[in-house]
Structure formats: C-alpha cells, structure tokens
Amino acid sequence: MSEETKIVVVGAGFSGLAAAATLIKAGFQNVKILEAKERVGGRVCTTKPFTENIIELGANWIHGQKGNDLYKLAKEHDLLAEKALKDSSESSQDYFFKEGGKHLPDELADGVTSLFEKLTSKAFDRELPESYQDLTLGDYLDVSFAESSLADEEDGSRIFEWCKRNECTDEAVSSLYEVSASQESEYIARGGEFFNSLGPRGYQAILDLLLNDLPSGTILNNTAVKSIQWDKDEEEDHAVQVICENDQIFEADHVIVTVSLGVLKEHARTMFEPALPKSKLDAIDKLGFGTVDKIFLCFSERFWPEDCAGIQLTWDEGPEDKAVYSSEDEEDAWKETWFKKISGFDAVARHPKVLCGWITGREALHMETLEDSEVGDTCVRLLRSFTGWSVPDVSQVLITNWGHDPHVQGSYTFVPHHVNGVKESEALAAPLPSCSQESKPLQVLFAGEATHVNFYTTTHGAYLSGLREAERLINHYSD
Incomplete structure (x- = not known):
C-alpha cells in the first residue's frame, strides 16, 4: 500500500523536509514536495553575502x-x-x-x-x-x-x-x-x-542531512500551491487534488500542509475546497504571527x-x-x-x-x-x-x-493575551478528516512550528511536527 500511496508535501522548510524524509525511509515511494520559492529551507536561510563565512x-x-x-x-x-x-x-x-x-x-x-x-x-x-x-x-x-x-x-x-x-x-x-x-x-x-554555534555551513548543514535522504526530483521548486481540493468523490482514485499557480495539478491520497501561519492567515479561506472547519479557521485567526x-x-x-x-x-x-x-x-x-x-x-x-x-x-x-x-x-x-x-x-x-515575503508573511508564532494556545495549536494540527469520520481519513494534514503546542517558534518544533505527521501516516498504514 505504501508503494502506491501518493503523498504531496506543501513546503520545503524543516517540517516539510522532515515529513518527506521520514515517509521515504518508511517505504513510501510516491512523495513529492511542492516549494513556492527557488530555494529550500523556509525560514532557514543560510547565505554568504560578505565573505566566505555564512x-x-x-x-x-x-x-x-x-x-x-x-x-x-x-x-x-x-x-x-x-x-x-x-x-x-x-x-x-x-x-x-x-x-x-x-x-x-x-x-x-x-x-x-x-x-x-x-x-x-x-x-x-x-x-x-x-x-x-x-x-x-x-x-x-x-x-x-x-x-x-x-x-x-x-x-x-x-x-x-x-x-x-x-x-x-x-x-x-x-x-x-x-x-x-x-x-x-x-x-x-x-x-x-x-x-x-553551528559549524561553518550553519543551519544549511542540518537541512542537507534531510535533503540527502530525498531521491532526486522529490522537490519541485517555484511551484506555489493555489488550491487544495479534498474530500473528493469516493469514486475518484485519489481523495485530494492539489492545483498550483503554474497550473500543474497533482493527485494525492494525502497532503501535508507545512506553510507558515502567516500564509494560512492570508489564504486559508480561499485555499481549501471544501472550506476548513470553523475550529481550524478560528485557530488560524486567534494565534499570532509576528515579524x-x-x-x-x-x-x-x-x-x-x-x-x-x-x-x-x-x-x-x-x-x-x-x-x-x-x-x-x-x-x-x-x-x-x-x-x-x-x-x-x-x-x-x-x-x-x-x-x-x-x-x-x-x-x-x-x-x-x-x-x-x-x-x-x-x-x-x-x-x-x-x-x-x-x-x-x-x-x-x-x-x-x-x-x-509572500511565501512566509512573518517570522514565527506567538500566543496573544486571552487566547488558549494549547487549544488553538491542537485545532490547527488536527488532520482532515479524522480517522473516526466516514470519509477517506487523513486527506489533509498540518505541520509547522505553529502546530506544535510546546515548541512553537522553534526549528525543532517545526522538525518534530513534520515527524509527527509522517508517523501519523505510517501508523495509519501499519494498522
């Protein structure tokens, strides 16, 4: 089943790369990462603008x-x-x-x-x-x-x-x-x-560890996602269709969305069809995303x-x-x-x-x-x-x-006054549909630092959230 299952990961930051690398190691062979930028890394960006040092x-x-x-x-x-x-x-x-x-x-x-x-x-x-x-x-x-x-x-x-x-x-x-x-x-x-105190290659060196686990062609750069159509007719071979700004279309059984909370704030109401449930939209609205x-x-x-x-x-x-x-x-x-x-x-x-x-x-x-x-x-x-x-x-x-930056729109998440951060992060991380519903389960999953209850704002929070969603799918096919 894992060899036939199609999985699309939206975003090549730490969460997206961690999710894809974990799934591929587990035997899933049809994994694609769609990245809007020319580069990978998301909110990690290691450069050499002044000297040979990063x-x-x-x-x-x-x-x-x-x-x-x-x-x-x-x-x-x-x-x-x-x-x-x-x-x-x-x-x-x-x-x-x-x-x-x-x-x-x-x-x-x-x-x-x-x-x-x-x-x-x-x-x-x-x-x-x-x-x-x-x-x-x-x-x-x-x-x-x-x-x-x-x-x-x-x-x-x-x-x-x-x-x-x-x-x-x-x-x-x-x-x-x-x-x-x-x-x-x-x-x-x-x-x-x-x-x-990372070494001379900085954070890029850790990203490279994950990139080394991905087969050539896994990541498609300059491929921004416009629409995610999920919960499609039961007769369809795949439950999800991902439509990109460049008009490419990807069929998938599961999509892991790792875009920033800033991007969700801007596009969540138009990006998903059918619309996201109120609990998730409320979480996107209530959690803060600062620069x-x-x-x-x-x-x-x-x-x-x-x-x-x-x-x-x-x-x-x-x-x-x-x-x-x-x-x-x-x-x-x-x-x-x-x-x-x-x-x-x-x-x-x-x-x-x-x-x-x-x-x-x-x-x-x-x-x-x-x-x-x-x-x-x-x-x-x-x-x-x-x-x-x-x-x-x-x-x-x-x-x-x-x-x-249109593909980030901020830096990281914060919890505003009088907002229950645990409740909203859990709502944001909840997959659609859940395994308890009649539709094909786990069509759209969510990762990224904003979805981690305890480690939001951090790279390790983003990394762990990617592992979490990969493990969710691995366990689904293991049951």
Whole structure:
C-alpha cells in the first residue's frame, strides 16, 4: 500500500523536509514536495553575502540542548562548533548606552538583566502568583519591576525597558502587552544553552542531512500551491487534488500542509475546497504571527572593542513603554521613530567587521518598506550618537524582509493575551478528516512550528511536527 500511496508535501522548510524524509525511509515511494520559492529551507536561510563565512538571515539558534532533536542531529554529524564560538563569547559583554553617549555601568546592566531573566523564568516555569495570572506579560513585568529597588534608579528603568524591547524579539510581537503572562508556561524550553554555534555551513548543514535522504526530483521548486481540493468523490482514485499557480495539478491520497501561519492567515479561506472547519479557521485567526527582522551592517573596519558582544541602546522613552504603545494620538506617529524598536547591534560570529541589528513588530514591517541606504544611514547615526565613538560609514547593508515575503508573511508564532494556545495549536494540527469520520481519513494534514503546542517558534518544533505527521501516516498504514 505504501508503494502506491501518493503523498504531496506543501513546503520545503524543516517540517516539510522532515515529513518527506521520514515517509521515504518508511517505504513510501510516491512523495513529492511542492516549494513556492527557488530555494529550500523556509525560514532557514543560510547565505554568504560578505565573505566566505555564512550569515543566517532566518533561524539563528538551536534552542537548548537537552532533549532537542536538532541539537542531537547536529552533534551526531559533527555540525557544531561549540568550543570556538563559546570561548570567544565568554570574554565579551554587552555595552549599554543611553541617549547622549553615556556608557551605563556594567554592574547596573547585569543587575537589571538578571532580574528580568528571573521574572520571565517565573512565567515560563508556571511560578506566577495567582494575582498575576490574568495579566499581560508586559503588565506583569512592570508590576514586578516596580517592587524592586532597581526601579528607583532612572538608568535601571531605562535598561528594564530595553529588556522588554529585546524580549519582543523572542516573542515576535510589537509589544509585550499583546501576550499573556500565564500562557508563557505552555512553551517548554529545552535545558542547556542556546547555541549560535553551528559549524561553518550553519543551519544549511542540518537541512542537507534531510535533503540527502530525498531521491532526486522529490522537490519541485517555484511551484506555489493555489488550491487544495479534498474530500473528493469516493469514486475518484485519489481523495485530494492539489492545483498550483503554474497550473500543474497533482493527485494525492494525502497532503501535508507545512506553510507558515502567516500564509494560512492570508489564504486559508480561499485555499481549501471544501472550506476548513470553523475550529481550524478560528485557530488560524486567534494565534499570532509576528515579524522579526535583522539589519546586517558591514563596515570596512571594526570600531567596537574586542570584548564588546553588542551595543545596546536605551531610550528616555522607548516604544515598549505602555503609554507610548497605547497612545491613540497621531496614529502613525510611531513610523517617524521606527528605529527606536531596534534593541541594539550584536557582534556576528566569524564576521569581525559586521554588526547585526534586531527589530520586531509593526516597526519591522515599516522598516521593510524603506530603502536599504536609509536604514543603513539611520543605524550609523544611532551608533554615533549613542556611543560617541568614531563610526565609519557602512560599506554594505543587508536587511531581511520576512514580513513582506509572500511565501512566509512573518517570522514565527506567538500566543496573544486571552487566547488558549494549547487549544488553538491542537485545532490547527488536527488532520482532515479524522480517522473516526466516514470519509477517506487523513486527506489533509498540518505541520509547522505553529502546530506544535510546546515548541512553537522553534526549528525543532517545526522538525518534530513534520515527524509527527509522517508517523501519523505510517501508523495509519501499519494498522
């Protein structure tokens, strides 16, 4: 049966590649991956724009070591470069500056960032007092910080606002007042350090492990899917028909949809025939999908100290301030100060002359509409005014545009305030039809980081979701 069964996988990111590779290993011989882009990898994008060394435009880290399948895979195949990168980072530290060029004391920065980590850990570890359970993450942090002695120091408050702005990058949100404090506990962090220490081929090396398991011709690039017609007449040989933008048509018994939540938000109501059930459409609407972008600045010479891991910017009044975020005065006024959402500029491994700025939310989406030269000039101006150092003009600028990429439309998933993330992720992951229904079961399956209850936002969550759907089909044919 597995030799005759036709399976189409939509999307060649980690989830799609994992699903296809697992099915082929199990003996399924008619597996095709339809990928809208010219390249594979989805939100993993390893490039070499500046030197012979790689830059990660997308996924950057392996999130934790213990129990992390991708970490295990990378370690087994000697794809980590832990020692070289770890040794270089141990002797470096972040430099915090405030407007006007003052370098804030390292002791104060360490104290505030340590407190912030303890407070967020309580949310992630289900240790929130009952009185905080219904608060947004931003409100919980504000209340908790106000109770500390560090809140009495003006510069301490500046650094705390920076921490909140930096956390927006992890959450892929415009503001921490969008997300629930209690829902954070549904995300399970893998133990051990985050590793920005993949070897010289970066994340592409892990993708290649999966690609090596796929026969030639399995992946069809530049093949965007327009329509998935499922639950077809019982007399049809195959229950599903996949129609592509280039007018190609694929018959299938099962389709595994691994497109991003951003793409589903845009196309779910027109992409499927018959329409998706209300529970799934509601899940697509309720779950959040935010944008995180990187701004790479390549200079002709290094101007920051050797022990500087990053140049972090603190503002007198920043975009994460609740009053600023909630203001209804001049609705688009924030576009004039979009750059305030840049948390800072980090050193980049293997690139001694490159800094990477991080920006998220609505400000990131606005930045994507600007010319690269304008963004680069703005960043240089920030670096000069905050540090007081002699900062040369930037020689190359590289900016990601995940929010306006039509085949992604964002970066990763978050759970908004008052949304039950577990319920909605499970609804999103549910196959159609289920095995309990009379129609041919498991015609349309769903994978991707947004469908993983505990590991959403991560590459290992995407990878595991692909394995999950492959195993679902394998078990179906084994029963």
